[in-house]
Amino acid sequence: MTLLSVNNLGKAYRTYGSEWQRIASWFYLPVTPKEEHWVLRHISFSIRAGEAIGIVGQNGAGKSTLLKMITGTLQPTEGCVQLNGRIAAILELGMGFNPELTGRQNAYHAAGLMGFNAEQVGQVMGEIEAFAEIGEYFDEPVRTYSSGMQMRVAFSVATAFRPEILIVDEAMSVGDAYFQHKSFDRIREFQKQGTTLLIVSHDRGAIQTLCNRAILLERGTVIKDGNPEEVMDFYNAIIAEKENAKVEVRQLEDGSVQTCSGTGEASVESVGLYNAEGAPIEFVSVGEPVSLRIVVRISSDIPELVIGYMIKDRLGQPVFGTNTHHLGCKLETLRAGETLEYRFGFSANLGVGSYSVAVALHTADSHISCNYEWRDLALVFNVVNVSKEAFVGLAWIPPTVECRR
Structure with a gap:
């Protein structure tokens, strides 16, 4: 079942030569702005029931404008939105709150706008107050609240009743870590119960943890719609893209999609994982010492080269990353035609599962500075537990245990 359908949606802001022309445009009279x-x-x-969609894009891409049109707080210039279910939305911080009213009064007002009567709101007001955890401030004017307290009340009201569709804008980034964890736990609980989620966030971890699909906006249009990891890799490449840089998407033999970007002065020729005997391996035992070998070719003279790698789990979330800048091993004044081999040695203190390695060639401490090449899914390997005690999780951190009576 399709809960939300967006069809050829567009929003334009227009300036007219006179106020009469503006008024005429309200009545759809032929006026040229x-x-x-x-x-x-x-x-x-379109979004089906139970889906979790992440909306990503750089500032100014149109993400918040899109959500406002979906929720009906902003009218589109063209196209339409079709909804089949009740929406709860958390958009701009404090949106719809009267600063002179208390948190409790605003809760009644906001829930009323969502379609609930005073009796229904009264039945859950205790839960709203308890979830917000702002104490006596709940009965104080909102103008006395911090941004984090406003977020607590807004989220508590929006999720007091489980909606068919929950829309969350970047306001969720406001506030303390404790309440963010608490909020995401409630979102996951709603997802299990069948709520459809539409979330805007710059947090890659949140998008890839909560969502099974992501939509990338760039300059007001959709440029990619698909698997969250692929979309976030492409988004990362766009952020790093500079003048004369390129972004390339490749379909690998196993069906996964690899994103590469960069200006090309230096490039990765090969990436491999080797055991202590120097043999290439694809399966690694928990805790086994390994060497990550990366061969780099220099195609143009460059003043500096930093190489970094990032190990990611199967969902594409970072597990560990570093680079030669932080390791005190960057190289300077490299010439075209040179070939370099880097060897990073470490123990694979990882949990059982599949992992990928992304590689970046750049200057300074980040690929944002000058991106010669960024390559996702440069290597995929699997960790198996051959000799360690049974454990769960992404990291192998064997403890010592002591018991006293």
């Missing part, structure tokens, strides 16, 4: 700026255009997608 003096200026026209499209924030979003030709946006189309």
Whole structure:
């Protein structure tokens, strides 16, 4: 069942030569605007019941504008939105709150706008107050609240009743870590019960943990829609893209999608994982000492080279990453035609599962500075437990135990 359908949605802000022309445009009379700026255009997608969708993109891509049109707080210039279910939305911080009213009064007001009567809201008001955890401030004017306290009340009200669709904007990034964890636990609980999630976030971990699909907006249009890891890799490449840089997407033999970007002055020729005897391996035992070998070719003279790698779990979330800048091993004044081999030795203190390695060639401490090449899924390997005690999780951290009576 399709809960949300967005069809050719667009939003333009227009300037008219006179106030009469603006008024005429309200009645759809043929008036040519003096200026026209499209924030979003030709946006189309649908969401089925139970899906979790992440909306990502750089600042100004149109993410918040899209959510406002979906929730009905902003009217589209063209296209339409079709909804089949009750929406709960947390958009701009404090949106819809009256600063002179108390948190309790605003809770009644906001829930009323969501379609609930005073009796229904009264039945859950105790739960709203308890979940927000702001104590006596719940009965104080909202103007006395910190941004984190506003977020607590807004989230508590929006999720007091389980919605068919929950929409969360970047306001979730406000506040303390404790409440963020608590909020995401409630979101996961709703997902298990069948709630559809639409979330905007710059947090790669949140998108890949909560979502089974991601949509990337760039300059007001959808440029990628698919697996969260693939979309976030492509998004990362766009962020790093500079003048004359390229972004390339490749289909690998196993069906996965690899994203490469960079200006090309230096490139990765090969990446391999080797055991203590120097033999290439694909399966690694928990705790086994290994060597990650990366061969780099220099195609143009460059003043500096830093190489970094990131180990990711099967969901694409970072497990460990470092680079030669932080390790005190960067090279300077490299010439075209040189070939370098880097060997990173470490013990695979990882949990059982599949992992990938991303590699970056750049200057300074980050690939954002000058990206020669960024390559996701440069290597995939598997960790198996051959000789260690049984454990769960992403890291092998064997403890000592002592028991006293």
